[in-house]
Amino acid sequence: MNTKPTTFLGILMDSSNGNQRESGEIKVNTSSITFESESQKVEFSFHLLQITNGGNNRELIFFAHPNKVGLTFYTTQKAILNESVFHEDPELKAQIMVLKSSRRKIVIGTSIGFGIVIAIIISLFLLKETFVEALAHKAPIEWEAKIGDKLFESLKYQYEFIHNDSLEQEFLIAAKPLIEQVRKDGTKVEFYFIKQATINAFALPGGKVVIQTGLIDHAKSWEEVLGVVGHELAHVSCRHHLRGVINNLGLYVIVSSLIGDFNSAAGAIINTGGDLASxxxxxxxxxxxxxxxxxxxxxxxxxxxxxxSFFNTLKKESGSKMDDYTSFMSTHPATSERIQHLKELLENRKYYIRPVKGDFKAFKKHINQLK
Ligand SMILES: [Zn+2]
Incomplete structure (x- = not known):
């Protein structure tokens, strides 16, 4: 049998001496426990020995004895509780069992608390999109419209607009069913044509859609044009401009609006209004x-x-001179993956179609005369 006592690093506290602390070694002997430093030795017999724990996470193991009032020593080495001599003494063994179960509760409690925090953080990130969407829909559409109007003013200096009542009428007749559908959820729409050879159409926040003549030139049917217009109008109705800004502002806006302070969130959004542009x-x-x-x-x-079919056209065009940065292709890469996804959306789907009103070739000719 190994009679050599095991030693642990320990600290002695002396309350009779202004709580002075001294570090030394704790030795577990066969019937007593001792603290030894260069200057002193304190011995507690197992009989009436008190073992307790303390510290923030109860990581400190304290030893005290009623015969040595005011003296306490402790160690951070939990292994001391596994010393077999303690477990041979029924009184000490019982004290150690209590300590171990209280420590376990602390550990479990801490991990549950930590787990809840982690779960909240994870769900905030997972649900961020949902929060952003809810928040964007809570914001009045007029905000976006105001910013859209400002942007539209600046476009007037950059592009040459085509103003022609009969051309606009031809387009509105063709697009009427789509416009009516989009207006059902309160989206306001207006259309403008600009003289620009690149294939593009873009929506401004609030609902102004600008169509470039290049798009009409490269489209083969009304259905192709309306396919692009449908996509652009969806950016408006889904509030993508605003959601993009809120996304960039991050969790601050989401959290502050969740706790009801929508005005401060609104302030933050308005301050970055310029970002709504892109x-x-x-x-x-x-x-x-x-x-x-x-x-x-x-x-x-x-x-x-x-x-x-329009995305297929774009795919063929990409790589040609059309890959101007202002084109639809630069922001809407016509990848095989995208085309495949669109095809999948139509699989096993029942729908009926009606021919679009108006002669597309005549419209194309008309717009070319006005260029
Ligand atoms: Zn888009």
Whole structure:
């Protein structure tokens, strides 16, 4: 049998001496426990020995004895509780059992508390999109419209607009079912044509949609044009401009609006109003706009395959001189993956289509005469 006592690092506290602390060694002997430093030795016999724990996480093991009032020593080495001599003494063994179970509760309690915090953080991130969406829909559409109007003013200096009543009428007749569908959820829409050879159409926050003549030139049918228009209108109705800004502002705005302080959130959003100009080229927004756009086309009985055939045209065009940074292609990469997703959306889906009113070739000719 190994009679050599095990030693642990310890600290002695002396309350009779102004709580002075001294470090030394704790030795567990066969019937007593001793603290030894260079200057002193304190011995507690097992009989009436008190073992307790303390500290923030009860990580400190204290030893005290009623015969040595005011003296306490402790160690952070929990292994001391496993010393077999303690367990041979029924009184000490009982004290150690109590200590171990209280420590376990603390550990479990701490991990539950920590787990809850982690769970809240994770769910905030997972649900962030949902919060952002809810928040964007809570904000008045007039905000976006005001910013959209400002942007539109600046476009007037950059582009040459085509103002022609009969051309606009031809377009509105063709797009009428789609416009009516989109207006159902309160989205306001207005259309403008600009003389620009690149293939593009873009929506401003609030609902102004600008169509470039290059888009009409490269489209083969009304269905293709309306496919792009459906996608752009979905960016408006899904509040993507605003959601993009809120996303960039981060959790602050979400959390402050969740706790009811919508005004401070609103202030933060308005301050970054300029950022509403550009749709952050967010893939999730693009997918949502494709899907919502396609649903709106189907609901308005416009052949949704026009959207797919136009993306195929874009795919062929990409790499050619058309890959101007202002083009639809730069913000809407016509990848095989995207086209495949659009095709999948139509699989096993029942819908009926009606021909779009108006002669597309005549419209194309008309717009070319005005260029
Ligand atoms: Zn888009």
């Amino acid at each position: 749709l952050s080229n967010d893939r999730a927004f693009e997918t949502e706009a494709d899907e919502t756009g396609m649903n709106n086309l189907i609901a308005s009985h416009i052949d949704p395959k026009g959207m797919i």
